[in-house]
Each structure stands twice: as structure tokens, then as C-alpha cells.
Amino acid sequence: MNPVLDPVIHPLYRLQLCAMLDAGTAVESSVLRAHLGLSPSAFSKQVAALVEAGYVRQERGELDSRKTWLSLTKAGSRAYRGHIRALETIVSGTFQEES
């Protein structure tokens, strides 16, 4: 996994959102919003940015269409893990900025 800082994931709420989806695989949106402590509109904005980037998949529940389920796409998972690796590299002091 190449360490790459991703500008879409970089904002804290989006990083946390991706982290939770990485841990939970598929998570219901109200659970994510409750954990982040965001208003519905603020949460929707963060999700929309990740969906637009192709990092998060948003689906209505099959059994209960009132529920919305979020999951990381393959691209999203790669981007998230690459971003985490980049952060770890910065912390370890081995970060080198590409010119």
C-alpha cells in the first residue's frame, strides 16, 4: 500500500468516517452520524464528498428502505489505507515530499 495523503479523506470527519467504515465494513448511517456528533446536513455533506470521489457506497436497506447503509468501495479502502500509511510515515519521520 503506497502512502499517499488524500485531500478528500484528509478532513477529520471524513477520515473518521472512513475509519469507521474500514472497521465495520457496512454501517448504518445513523450510527455513523451519532458517533461523529454531526447534524444531518453536515453529515450528508461529508458523505456526499466521499461518494462523489468514489470512495463510499451508499445504499438503501433491502429489508428496511428507511435505513441507509454506507460502505467503503475498493478505491475508498485503498485511499484510506494509503492515507493512514502516509500519516504513519509523517509521524515516524520518514516522510519525503515528492517534488
Place this chain on the structure above:
Amino acid sequence: MVSAMETNAPIPNRSQASAALAAAQSAQDSIRSQPWPWWLYVSNGLFLGVSALLPLLGRPGSGLLAVLVVAACAFNYWAGSRMGLPFAVPRCRVFIVAVVLSTLFVVASLAASWAGMWGLVWVCAAGTVLSFGTGSVFHYRATRR
């Protein structure tokens, strides 16, 4: 070599990166530390206990065991979906070890029945319930701090 994609945000310094990593870890922990309803512990304990005793029925018991395993998986998926987290693996390591141990006791119970050691089946069933019960206590306390 780390690359930074075209971004409006500056590259974080070491302290900012550390804080971001901590925030990500905390977010993951919050998902994996979601409290379970009490009935989920009880039902899983019953599933495991019954699974360990089914070999007493002989060959029909093995068939029923397969059915019970599928039913338990479906039930846990349903319960997880109710909580909004059908696939989150608990963070509590003691609980994970306890679940693995309980499963091993069920397998041991099956093996004991094949060997005709019926007393050992009862011991394995007790081991199944005790190990899961112990793990449940740790999980309950860890998720309700």
C-alpha cells in the same frame, strides 16, 4: 516516499498527523466497542451450549448442528443489522479468545461423541458455556465504561 495529491490542505506536521491517527483509531474503537443488548449474549450462549450437546443425539445431532450454526449466523447478522453494524468485530480481545475457545469446545464435543466418550460431551458443553459466559462479562464491561 510519501506523495501528496493535489490538495488545498497543507501537509500535516508530525503532531497533526499523530492526532489524526489517534482520531481514526478512536473512531474505529467506537464502532468495535458498540454495546450489545443483553439478549444477544444469552442467545449466543444458548446457541453454543445446545451446539455442544447436540452430538449426544448421534448422527441426527450432527445434521442439526449444521442447521444450528447457520441459524446462529443468521440470527447474529439480524441482530447486528438492528444495531446498524452487522459485520463489526468486537474489540475486546478476551471476548474474541472466549468465543474461539467456546467454538473449540463444540468441536471437541463432536469429536468426543464420535469416540463414544459421552461424559466428555457434557464437560465440553460446560466448557463452551463457561468460556463464552466469561468472555461476555468482559465484553459487557468493556463496552459500557
